[in-house]
Amino acid sequence: MPSYHRSAKHGPRPLTALVLAALVSGFGLVDGLYADDLTPSSAGKLAASAQTVAQAIDSAWETTDNLVAPLIGPRGRMLYAEAVGELQQALGAPRQSAIAWKRVAAFAERLGDAGAMILALDEATALALVQGDYDAANAHAGLLLDRARATGDVAAQAAAEGYLGVFARRRGQLESARAHQETALSLRRALRDRSGEAQVLMNLGTVHRDLGDYARALELQLDALDLRKTLGGAERLDLSYRNIALLYREIEDTEQAKTNFKAALAASMARHDPQSLAAALGSYASFSNDIGDAESALAMARQALAIDASLGNRPYIGLEQVEIARALIKLGRDSEAIAPLEQALAIGRDLRHREIVGNALLYLGRLALRAGDEKTARERLDEAISVLTEAKLKAPLSEAYGAREEVAQARGELGSALAYAHRRNDLREELLGTRSGRQLAALKSRYERAEADQRIRLLSLDNEVQSLRLREQALLRNIGIGVGLGLAALLVVLFNRYRTSRRLNRELERKNAEISAQESVLQNVNAKLSTQAAELYQAAITDPLTGAYNRGHLMRQLDEQMRHALRDGRDLALLMIDFDHFKRINDEHGHQFGDRVLASGVQIMRQWLEPGDMLGRYGGEEFIAVLPGRDDAQAHAIAERLRDKVEFALTPLTGAPRPLTISIGLASLKRSGETTLEGLLSAADAAVYRAKADGRNRVVPYAA
Known part of the structure; x- marks a missing residue:
């Protein structure tokens, strides 16, 4: 979450310090914040109290300003507006603070005070980012950079470059973001501004994470943390710990992620900063949803929402509403999840925040599908796929493809279902490799x-x-x-x-x-x-569930085996294997049982394949066996053996008379006449579809 930036040459005014001290004393009992018996309203109590004070100050400002104006003149009024802006920031009231800094800028322009104008633009940029007004933030940062260059204020130039980098990253312009942050880093180092350097290192690490350079991203975030530890004092350790936790979350290092999220929460509590605490709670809630701890995710997301709602931090309100809905869905409370998703969608559309919009549409589509409203589900999911594709958010996009496949199956659109299944499997394979x-x-x-x-x-x-x-x-x-x-x-x-x-x-x-x-x-x-x-x-x-090769490795090996076979004039056979009625198995016995069926079936097939043969997962319940040097007759005998052994071993698992079987489509290079990987796969795909259409539990060779 963006922090309010203050230039080093401006210290806190006595009135601001007094209010901060009062707030800190009121926030001193935060050690119990993340507790099982804590209500969400308690988490936002301090922020709500601060907002009440901020509104009272805002209401009294006009009257006070009119009274003292003849006595203190334009410069005194500017300093008064500056003090009010600082005070509103200390209270966590970005909207009211932005109004005050707008007045500071107007007075500075009238008085020709370049320093005050730079300070006002600096604060206005940070506040616009907090409120999610990215267009205003970009405009303010551009003006700040121009003024800083004109006056030779290197610190302000560094701040402007950093802001422009943050804005560019949020708009998905990653190379531009990196260039701005690297310029900011050079300027901070030239100034020997170690605290500013730590902030830029952290922002630059986030850009490298988005670019996919995780080694460099982790290095930069750890450097920022080390630097902040050496500086001590009021350094934002919570931000560094949170960003490092998010990196470990991306690479699925659960223990390291938990350790750093807990450190971020502890550092936020030590700072007595509601805004910082809300950011840590929101991120931890998203991580808890990812690892299946829905109860904790719901509690933390609601606590974060209570704080951010009081602060008026709209981007984070939208993200937290999505996490609340995710947790409710995992807990089977679908009807309660609709309202937060609708609210998140409205916020996301208003802010043009693609992550919020895409995820809200995805889960609204899933809820519609579970309620049997296939038309609404299709509309929501199609829009989600469009938004998530544009935003390059691959993990939720993979989930959206899976949901869209279910919609197509429910509507009897088998060709469309197959297309979405392949898209999902391709993306899952890419994500696994990534x-x-x-x-x-x-x-x-x-x-x-x-x-x-x-x-x-x-x-x-x-x-x-x-x-x-x-x-x-x-x-x-x-x-x-x-x-x-x-x-x-x-x-x-x-x-x-x-x-x-x-x-x-x-x-x-x-x-x-x-x-x-x-x-x-x-x-x-x-x-x-x-x-x-x-x-x-x-x-x-390797496919983690079954132990067979995953799709990417299987396709690379199959392509290589085909090239060798075509070059040497040898035959090669391919078996497309599909577990029959697999959706029904999941529906009747649960997904864990379905996973057990797949894993057991693969183990049996691997036992009865011969040396040199390969078995890999093509997607979902589809597997491929590659049989180098085998013609149609030899491959048919192997396929019948696999079909028979799988049925014999799996059927007792259900304890019911209905057998667990597989259908196999067979295609060989010489019989099919195909010379490309795509052609051979299509031939085997056609054969397995014919096997299923003919009644399943059979081996069908490809017939041109």
């Missing part, structure tokens, strides 16, 4: 940092060893000087130098041993990195 890449990148980043620390330690030890050697050489040179002092004195010096040399040699041996130990640690780190990289690669090519 996630594995992110995990590897994060792992690489962590170990590169560890390796760098080890190398720094080794260099330090090398320097110590070199220093000892130089001292030893100096001592040996001094021995020669003592020759002229006489034999007796020489013996004394030699004896002393000998003892010192022995001591230095022992210390040198100890340092060398320490270097060897550090090198051993470094080797162990590298070995662990190699092992984990291999594990990640295996995870990247």
Whole structure:
């Protein structure tokens, strides 16, 4: 969540400090905020109280200003408006504060006060971002940059570049965002502004996350956290912890994500800042929904909403309404989820916030589908797919494809259902590969940092060893000087130098041993990195549920096997395997049982395939077996064996007379005459559809 920016040259006024102290004392009992018996209204109590004070100040402002205007003049009125703006910010009232800073800008323009104008534009930009008014934020930031350049105010230039970077990222203009943030970083470093540098590092890390460079993103966020820890004081540790938690959430490192979310909550409570706490609670709620902890997600999202509703923070209100609805849906409370989704959709459309709009439409479509309203479900989901595609939000887009497939099946549009199933599977495969890449990148980043620390330690030890050697050489040179002092004195010096040399040699041996130990640690780190990289690669090519190859790896291997077969004039057969009535199995016995059926069926098929054959998951309940060097007759015998063994082993699982079976479509290169991967897949697909149309539980070869 954007923080209110203050230039270093402007300190808090006494009145602002007094109100802040009062607020902090009222917020001191926040340790119990995230508690099971806490109501959502309690979470927003402080923010609501602050809003009441802010409205009272706003109501009294006009009268007070008119009374004192003749006494203090335009400059005094400008300073008064500035104090009111600061006070409203301290109260967490962005709308009222923005009005005050608008007056400051008007007075500054009339008085020709460039410094006051820059301050007013700076504050107005930050407040517009908080309220989700991105067009106004962009306009203010552009004016701020122009004024800063004209006056040579480097700090204001850095602030403007940072704001423009935040705006560009929220509009999806990632390369522009990176350029602005890198310029801001250079300016902050030139000013030796360490606090500002930490903020820019964090923003730049977020841009790199959106660009998919997770190693660099994690490195930047950790650098920002380290820098903030060294600065101490009022540094925004909560923001750094929250961004690091979000990165670990993206790569599905649940434990690291939880640790950093908890640290973000603790840091927010320590700051006594409702806005910061709402951001941490909202993000933690979204993560809790992702990992299936709907009760905690609902409690935290409602607490965050209570605070943000009091603050008037509309973008976060919309996001929190979506998380509340997600939790309610997971808890089976569908009717309660509709209202927050409708409210989120209205906010998202008003702000042109594609993430809010896309997710609200997705879950409204799912609710309509569950209620049997297929027409509304299709309309909602089609719009969701359009918005999510434009926003490049792949995870919810994959879910939208799955829901749209269900709508098509319910309407009997099997061709359309198949198309959406393939889209969903392609995107899930891409996400799996992307996630594995992110995990590897994060792992690489962590170990590169560890390796760098080890190398720094080794260099330090090398320097110590070199220093000892130089001292030893100096001592040996001094021995020669003592020759002229006489034999007796020489013996004394030699004896002393000998003892010192022995001591230095022992210390040198100890340092060398320490270097060897550090090198051993470094080797162990590298070995662990190699092992984990291999594990990640295996995870990247395997379907986690069944243990079969995933679609991406299967398609790459099939393409390679086809090219070899066509080049060498050999045959190759492909079996398209579909578990019969799988939707009915899920509906009657539950999804966990359905998962068990798939996993058991794959295990059986792998046992009865021959060496050199491959089995992979094509999507949903569809699998492909690749049989290199087999013609139609040989492949047909293998397929019949698989069909028979699967039926024999799976049917007892239900405890009912209805058998659990598979249908298999068979296509070979020579029989089908196909020479492309797409052609062979289409032939096998047509064969398995014929097998299902002919009554299922059978093997059907492709017939041109």
